[in-house]
Amino acid sequence: MDRPTFSGQMPTMVSFLESPTAEQHSIFDDVQGLLVGTLLVAISVQFLQAADLFTGQIAGLSLVGAKALGMSFGALFFVLNLPFYVIALVRMGLIFTLKTFAAVGLLTGWSFLLPQVMTFADLHVVFAALAAGVTAGAGLIVLFRHNATLGGVGIVAVWLQDSYGIKAGWVQLGFDVLVFALSVSFFPINAVIYSLLGAAIVNIMIATNHRRDRYIAH
Template sequence: MVSFIESPSPDKHSPFDDIQGLIVGTLLVSLAVEFLQACDLFTGQIAGLSLVTAKATGMSFGSVFFLMNLPFYLIAYLRMGLAFTLKTFAAVGLLSVWSAILPQFFTLTNVHPLLGAALAGVTAGAGLIVLFRHGATLGGVGIVAVWLQDAKGIKAGWVQLGFDVLVFGLALSFFDLNAVVFSLVGAAITNIMIATNHRRDRYIAR
């Protein structure tokens, strides 16, 4: 029987646990991306900042996203270790794979932007929580957020939400107001879920 109790020293995940965690977490986030794309919305974090920067400078999104992530991978290696960094690389790669595969098998249509934003927020939040609990992120600010929570006790969800507010503020100059508002709703749901659920001292299954 599975019970959920507090434990000061939870057992470590096995390699198999981590593999399935990375697969499930990235699949959920990829599903969130499908909801956002179906509603012409966008996300926060470094991906959102890269999109805004690309709009402002004329550079490609891929180039900006790659360059902006480089210092965060260095932080991951220096502060969180090699295993965390490699898992994060693996998670980013898996997300790219799922994002290419999912549209080949189903298409979302006639989704109201508010519902799409809410569903994206929930699925992304669940996926990121899974990744965090298996020692990985999807790069960018998530790396700093997890490090600050582990090292300083600052909630990862609030760190990410604070950054997202800045990103969406900048986005007002380049995107439709309704798209920005609905996108912010999705980001808020994601980060509130992380802030209230990502606790290393809780939910240890035995």
């Protein structure tokens, strides 16, 4: 009996690792992703507010506005995001828009809940900046991988990366420059410097970890 022949090369463990199979997220996957992602970002906001710091993006603009106007962060964050939903719907589709709307709503809810159960008796400002940057960066990466953002500039950043290959982290960093320039009028210079450190961590994490060629399921 003739021995069977094979065309091409035998598959190896490396080839299996290098060629993953795309798999869609289930509804459960997306729900837990939105819950975890928004909770991480909400924890980041608690670090920032406790240390009298802020961040970039619409969240940062909301923190600056909340301090300047004496308004609630959650309410201002929700309102500032509303115009960006039109861009999300036109450029990214209905599912992305609905997920983003849900994520913004969840973050707003977390921002009202966490101060009731989470306080800091002693928090070093440098650690607050670092911890805020890491938790926000991780939370945003989770949301991006579940085809959602926290609205605002994140919508534009994800669209530009997916459509034109412009890294979302760098787009967001560009907007952050404007937020930090505005913040100088309302925050001490030391707070601006420490806040910039946290924002840089967020955007570096996104730029180096949110890549469609590495993570293909959505």
